[in-house]
Amino acid sequence: MNGDLRSLIDMAEAAHDERIIKSGLKSFAISFGFERFAYLQTDGVRLRTFNSYPVKWQDIYLGSRYSLVDPAVTEAKRRMETISWTADDWRARGTSEFKRFREQAIAHGIRSGVTIPVKGSYGSVMMLTFASSEKKADISRFEDRQKAIQAVLAIHYRLKIIAAATIVAPRRLLSPREAMCLMWAAKGKKVGETADVTGINPRTVQHYLDSARRKLDAATVPQLVAIAKDHGLV
Incomplete structure (x- = not known):
């Protein structure tokens, strides 16, 4: 197992686009008896995912905000250790929303799996899941917690680097002042509040935000923030 995890880490660190990472994760999942993988990053109510689940299931999952009731996510975040899970153990849970989630997950071939959670910065949590349509997942292959954490972090940082390098061209990179105002x-924070905490004149803060909007092709500041988050800039 260690050698295979090491290969997964090496693959992530050498990958120059998302396609290579997705292909490597698919191959890894299949070699250990799984059919799907999902990388997930949660930050409060915000959710990012990179996975090989059916597109229809992705739309249902995100649209219904199932990450709030998904035991693979909630249990992994609560325990912060590698867990195995199976939908057969979820039957006792009572809400209609949860029952709907369980039925739809099974219908889309998500019945059991292993989830590896890792704490990120500013309260975020990253997790990597390998899922199967079978009734039971084997966690014994994932007993080296340290190697599993390294694999999740390698994938996380490589995805951020790829996003910054391939989506944001050099001419569109933000200056330190633009980045600081964008972060606030x-x-x-509103323009005046950013001016108060940074000591920059409000009109200058607005200038930096306008400049950042032009660089990232954003029409408004909320859109600027959304694009920057998608690109891993904040």
Whole structure:
């Protein structure tokens, strides 16, 4: 197992696009008896995912905000250790929303799996899941917790680097002042509030935000924040 995890880590660190990472994760999943993988990053109510689940299931999962009731996510975040799970153990849970989630997951071939959670910065959590349509998942292959954490972090940082390098061209990179004002905007600060905490004149703060909007082709500051988050800039 260690050698295979090492290969997964090496693959992530050498990958130059998302296609290579997705292909490597698919091959890894299949070699250990799984059919799907999902990388997930949660930050409060915000959710990012990179996975090989059916597109229809992705739309249902995100649209219904199932990460709030998904035991693979909630249990992994609560325990912060590698867990195995199976939908057959979820039957006792009572809400209609949960029952609907369970039925739809099984219908889309998500019945059991292994989830590896890792704490990120500013309260975020990253997790990597390998899922199967079978009734039971074997966690014994994932007993080396340290190697599993390294694999999740390698994938996380490589995806961020790829996003910054391939989506944001050099001419569109933000200056330090633009990035600082954008960071405060991402935290919900208005122009005047950003001016107060940074000591920059409000008109200058607005200038930096306008400049950042032009570089990232954003029409508004909320859109600027959304694009920057998608690109891993904040």
